[in-house]
Amino acid sequence: MAKSPFIESVRKELRTRQYSYRTEKTYLHWIRYFIRFNDYKHPDMMGNAEIERFLSHLAVNREVSAATQNLALCAIIFMYRHVVGREIEGLNYSYTRAPRNIPTVLDQEEVAKILAHMTGKYWLIAVLLYGCGLRLQEALSMRVKDIDFSLKSILVFRGKGRKDRYTLLPQSLVPRLQAQITYVEKRHAQDLVEGAGMTSVPSSLYRKYKGVMTDVAWQYLFPSTTLCRHPHDGYVCRHHIHATSFAKQLRKAVLKSGVKKRVTAHTFRHSFATRLLQKGTDIRTVQELLGHSDLKKTEIYTHVVGDRRAGTTSPADMLPGSKVEEAQASYV
The missing domain is CATH 1.10.443.10 (Intergrase catalytic core)
Structure with missing residues (x-):
């Protein structure tokens, strides 16, 4: 199968900047997915609207995690910044804060x-x-x-x-x-x-x-x-x-x-x-x-x-012993 010149240019940029092989595979996966999702339009012909629609699809239809959303966005931003040569500004979407x-x-x-x-x-x-x-x-x-x-x-x-x-x-x-x-x-x-x-x-x-x-x-x-x-x-x-x-x-x-x-x-x-x-x-x-x-x-x-917790004791542990034993016996 013929290789895409654009994807190969992304790969070359990743290797030039000495990204790891695992990162290379991950970024290429999300970039390919982004292009397929937008009917194979060249990224240079797309912008904020397509990116936002893609990220919304991941969140709503795919129900991916916050970390996965952020990873997809990182891959797209890398592509535009280092390969297309354009900064993505004014995006109606920010990195999702993962739950702590x-x-x-x-x-x-x-x-x-x-x-x-x-x-x-x-x-x-x-x-x-x-x-x-x-x-x-x-x-x-x-x-x-x-x-x-x-x-x-x-x-x-x-x-x-x-x-x-x-x-x-x-x-x-x-x-x-x-x-x-x-x-x-x-x-x-x-x-x-x-x-x-x-x-x-x-x-x-x-x-x-x-x-x-x-x-x-x-x-x-x-x-x-x-x-x-x-x-x-x-x-x-x-x-x-x-x-x-x-x-x-x-x-x-x-x-x-x-x-x-x-x-x-x-x-x-x-x-x-x-x-x-x-x-x-x-x-x-x-x-x-x-x-x-x-x-x-x-x-x-x-x-x-x-x-x-500075030695804080649970209130349950401060109950009189007889009450605790009585509760345990009734539970069993």
């Missing part, structure tokens, strides 16, 4: 119950999420070189917002991490024998570090079971396992554990932050470990820490 949700967190016992039903690399990924406060993509993107056993730290390379940071290396995980690295070394050695051995990296790093991309230090800690072709540069490489692979294993473990909460990979990160605050860790330290640029993002976790 209190994060779901797990206590130590609940985490242990879920981990009891996970094995192998999926168990190790889950413990890294909880023990280091990582986002799932940060854990999956971890390379052998990012683990520093001597300094007891893990480098999060190009995390959200393209920022690097260091986080904790749980000492209890050292033997399991060393075993995982040994597995990676054996698989990589076999790849080299078969004429492969390249790892996947962003295009900018590929040009800069092409000579070391077959080094074991650059290999992913959780490599995919299959080789693939790099979407930008075309070389055959081994990527990391897909996020959906972990999500499926986590879902099974949660169901078996009996934990009655909605648990995702990000729940472990929420639980990491909450646990540190409960143990008295300074909130600035927690902010740094999480990689938050704004302290307000970290402060959300104070809302789930019981100690912030």
